[in-house]
Each structure stands twice: as C-alpha cells, then as structure tokens.
Amino acid sequence: MTSQRGFWDRMAERYAARPIKDVAAYEAMLADAAGRLSPSDRVLEIGCGTGGTAIRLAPGVAQWTATDLSPEMVRIASAKPAPPNLSFVVADADLSTxxxxYDAVCAFLILxxxxxxxxTLSAIRDWLKPGGLLLSKTYCIGDMNPALRWGVIPVLQRIGWVPPIKSLMSQQLRAAIAEAGFEIEASRTFGSNSHAHYIVARKPA
Incomplete structure (x- = not known):
C-alpha cells in the first residue's frame, strides 16, 4: 500500500478542504449507520481519512478506533475536536489494531x-465478534460507463489526481463479501451516485 500512502499524504490537505458533494446522501448514510450501532459497541473504522465520519458517529457507541494508512490524514483528523471515546491510529487496512x-467494523470508501x-474482508471477519456487523460503502468502478472507466480515470491516475482503484463490479463486491463468510443484510445507494454501494453484512453468530 506504499503508493496509496504517498498519494493520500500528498492529497490530505486538499481532501480535508473538499466539501461533501451530496450532503443529503451523506446524512442519510450516517443515519442508517448510526441506527445499526449500539451505545455498548466497540467499533473499528478502516480508511477513516480526515475523521469526519468517525467524529459524527463515535458519540453513539462506547469506543471508536479510527485508522488510516496515511500519517497526514491521521494528523489532520487528530487535530479536530472529537469525543473522548474516539482515537485515531495510523494503520494499514489489513492490519489489526x-x-x-469488535462489535462493528466500518469500511467507508476503502474496499x-x-x-x-x-x-481485507477476511481480516475484517476475524476482527469481528460472532454476530458483528460490517458497514461499508464502496465505489464499483466496473459498473461505470466504459469511457470513464477506461478513458478518464486512467488519465487522472497518470497525472496523480486519482489513486490506484480496483475496477470492481457490484456483483463482484457482493460475491466477495459473501465468500468471506458474511451474510448481507442490506444493500442500497444514497443520492444520485448509483455506483457507491452501501452494504451492511453480518458475521454469523
């Protein structure tokens, strides 16, 4: 993940300053996630970025550990006002911390x-208690218009504006989650972006 780390370290300040494109969709996702968590839950978030989602959701649980592989992302996140039960840690998505x-693992825009x-999904399964939840949101680039997938995105990657991205299709994503031993409980999109799939899956009890 060295190339990813370098990209996000370079982009951290710009990422932190970027406004949320669809506020209503983001708020709807937060509400759904919050409704699935309990005050006694211990939660691990991988790929937390600059911490905005963790700061919003952590007050509703007992403990929230938010991780990101980018030290610059974690530095920015750690400088924000945050609830006392929230900690930010530099860690790769595949490494336990x-x-x-945990009662739940959140993987928003990281898979x-x-x-x-x-x-990564195997690691998440191992981190969860029996009956624990995986809350995820994933871009399925493989379902996009071929002109974007094979034309625009590679150009943006070459000039350093977009990180390396897997060309997942939504069916591949669901299959990978199921093959990792999860039972999918909910799957939807929020707002107008039909390629950002929000999936709730449970590790069998």
Whole structure:
C-alpha cells in the first residue's frame, strides 16, 4: 500500500478542504449507520481519512478506533475536536489494531482501494465478534460507463489526481463479501451516485 500512502499524504490537505458533494446522501448514510450501532459497541473504522465520519458517529457507541494508512490524514483528523471515546491510529487496512474482537467494523470508501479485497474482508471477519456487523460503502468502478472507466480515470491516475482503484463490479463486491463468510443484510445507494454501494453484512453468530 506504499503508493496509496504517498498519494493520500500528498492529497490530505486538499481532501480535508473538499466539501461533501451530496450532503443529503451523506446524512442519510450516517443515519442508517448510526441506527445499526449500539451505545455498548466497540467499533473499528478502516480508511477513516480526515475523521469526519468517525467524529459524527463515535458519540453513539462506547469506543471508536479510527485508522488510516496515511500519517497526514491521521494528523489532520487528530487535530479536530472529537469525543473522548474516539482515537485515531495510523494503520494499514489489513492490519489489526486495538483489541479485537469488535462489535462493528466500518469500511467507508476503502474496499475499492485495498490491494486484495478478499484479504481485507477476511481480516475484517476475524476482527469481528460472532454476530458483528460490517458497514461499508464502496465505489464499483466496473459498473461505470466504459469511457470513464477506461478513458478518464486512467488519465487522472497518470497525472496523480486519482489513486490506484480496483475496477470492481457490484456483483463482484457482493460475491466477495459473501465468500468471506458474511451474510448481507442490506444493500442500497444514497443520492444520485448509483455506483457507491452501501452494504451492511453480518458475521454469523
């Protein structure tokens, strides 16, 4: 993940300053996620970025550990006002941190960026308690218009504006989650972006 780390370190300040494109869709996702978490839950978030989602959701649980592979992202996140039960940690998405098992793992906009989605999903399953939840949102680039997928995105990657992205299709994403041993409980999109798939899955009890 070295190339990913370098990209996000370079982009951290710009990423932090970027406004949310669809506020209503983001708020709807937060509400759904919050409704699935309990005040006694211990939560691990991978790919937390500059911490905005963690800061919003952490007050509703007992403990929230937010991780990102980019030290610059974590530096920015750690400088923000945050609830006392929230901690930010530099860690790769595939490496355990804190003290598993967790009641829930959040993976928002990260599974399309990892080196091997099956390895990451296997790690997430191992971190979860029996009956624990995976809350995820993933860009399925493979379902996009071919002109974007094979034309625009590679150009943006070459000039350093877009990180390496896996060309996942939504069916591949669902299959990978199921093959990792999860039971999918909900799947939807929020707002107008039909390629950002929000999936809630549970590790069998």
């Amino acid at each position: 804190g003290e598993p098992p 399309h960026l990892v080196d091997d989605i099956r390895t």
